[in-house]
Amino acid sequence: MVSEQDYVSGLNGMLMEMMEAVETMGDQVHDALVNHKKGMRQQIYDQSKSIQIKEEEVEETGIQCMIRYQPLASDLRAVTVAMKISYDLGRVARYIYNVLEMNEEFNLRECDIHQVIELFGDSREMVRQSIRAYLNKDAKMATEICSNDDSIDNRYRDILDQYKHQGVFSGECILFNGLTARIVERMADHACYISHEVIYLVTGRRQFYR
Amino acid sequence: MRLLSRKHTEILVKILCIVVTIVVISPLLWIIGKVIYTGLPAWNWNFFTTIIGPPESSTSGIGPAIEGTFIMNGIACLFGIPLGIFTGIYLAEYAHDSIFASVIRTAVESMAGVPSLIMGLFAAALIVENLNRNQPTALAGSFALGLMIIPLVARATEESMRVVSNDIREAAIALGIPKWRRTLQIVVGIASGGIISGALLAFARISGETAPLLFTAYFNDFWPTGVNQAMASLQVYIYNNALQPYSAAIANAWGAALLLILIVLGINIIVRIFIRPKYQEGF
């Protein structure tokens, strides 16, 4: 690969900022889940909002790069991929906020949510890895990450299976676990999409569908 | 520390150039002025139409000399211009860096430098002595003049054709046009302004050459009846009459000189004002 253009480095810097913000958010929400904290809706919402704003900035900057520099080949792929990944990170932030919303909505004192918390952690790890693969332009790593998506899907189904037979669980517990697992599974999907973009960036092959 | 400011230096140099130019042109202007002043009085209908009489007569004219000049110039152009043009075409388009081409080019350059007197002697030796049993003939005079035309026209032709941009030739090549058509119909067509100018200026130049005619066409007081005879010409007329003791003869000489200068100047002006601009329009 040729050396990186300055404007691509600029875009990557913005993406790294987004990722840091996503991590901060994610840590806070993880903490809220584990310690049954409530009342964090506003602060998490604000963080999600600022990440959406950053996403718009990346998009706008990308378009300006195309106008100004008319990039081709690897430069072109770098710009379009950066724009796509910013969208994916924006979605991830949104999902993290949704998870917190679930936490605020439901009374979970009597509910076993450790599976969902684990799933949440693993999905966050996938996103983290996919961004690392992006910054290192590591297509091999990206391919491996995406193959983990299947396991996340399976665990999500396992969680749902538990509730197929209504029994001793409270309605709130069912709802929380079901909905949150779904949200978290979508997060993992986006980690996979990011990995697809990394593969396209490095090899120019585009064969996957969202 | 400057002696003069930059602005003053500019003005000084400009004035210097103008003054020098005036000094250089003055003799020309003086000559023209003098010829007009002295020659014009001799001009009248009689002057242009009568045969050349005895030097002391004031009723003699220069009619035969005018006709003779045009006839001899005409014949000279007839063979000199085409030869000159084709030599120029050869040098411009066909001669590459071969020894043959260098020889031709040197020969043409040298011809341009040969004194007209020598040309006249050569023509006299070749034609008058060997071919004409020592009878003077206008043909020999034309031949000498023609030899002088050739290098002038060849040089003008070659230069005009060299100036034609190579892009044009490439366009013709790319269309698959054969070389001879490209040379004659396109390049020569574009160079035609320069070639015509060269031919006209050559004509003007030989109109003033006297030496070649002295041993070849000599002189003839009467209207020309054929080309293989001695013939009058303006140049030789002036030469003959200028040294005569008779005032009528001298006056007539000035009159003839005026005519000659007008022809030469006229051609130069026509070339400069009409021909060059017309042919440069498309460039």
Next chain:
Amino acid sequence: METKLDVQNLNAWFHKKQALKNINIKIPEKQVTAIIGPSGCGKSTFVRCINRMHELSPGARVEGSIVMDGLDIYGGIDAMDVRRRIGMVFQKPNPFPNMSVADNVVAGLRLAGGYKNEELDRITDDNLKEVGLWGEVKDELYKSGASLSGGQQQRLCIARALAMKPEVLLMDEPTSALDPLSTAKIEELVKKLKVDNTIVIVTHNVQQAARISDMVAFFYLGELIEFDETRVIFEKPTNQLTERYITGRFG
């Protein structure tokens, strides 16, 4: 995709210096093939080999074959015949200044002989319309070819080449000397012409190649480095050198 020009083992020299090294390429029919590469890479030499103009340069030598419709251009055919069947447009517009606009269009035909005047008039009109010049010059057909603007002159040269009904149209940096508006007009023209003509265009403007070509050939130091579809070359070229040239990382 039919092949119009099958170039095999083409080598070319200027005196001792080798300008083209073993070029093998199949130029497709009725498409625009762009030839790109840094200065001195042999792109102009390559197209000039196609219409056998390279051999006119001092010390020029060519080896190899170029087969067009089953006939080897270098196989004993008269070079002038080749040039009548393969047209060329140059970087600097070069209409004949001593001919009118109308005469310029049919200059090649007229100087090859054998056409009646009425035919020539019709051919003039048709080709001027084809290049989009008709409307602009129809009242001035008898003015000198050189009296037009630069962009118009270039379109006139294209009309002149097209009038010969060439099998291939070669264009050597045809818009380098023109302003952006004329350039745009000529690019539009090229896109229109490729429906019926095979076009090979040399350009040092990578963006132009991206805009108008179907196939791109990248030359470097006399060698053909990569030849592929335009969208492949400009999205993900196979060769590192191509990548570096296109993204401007080259000196």
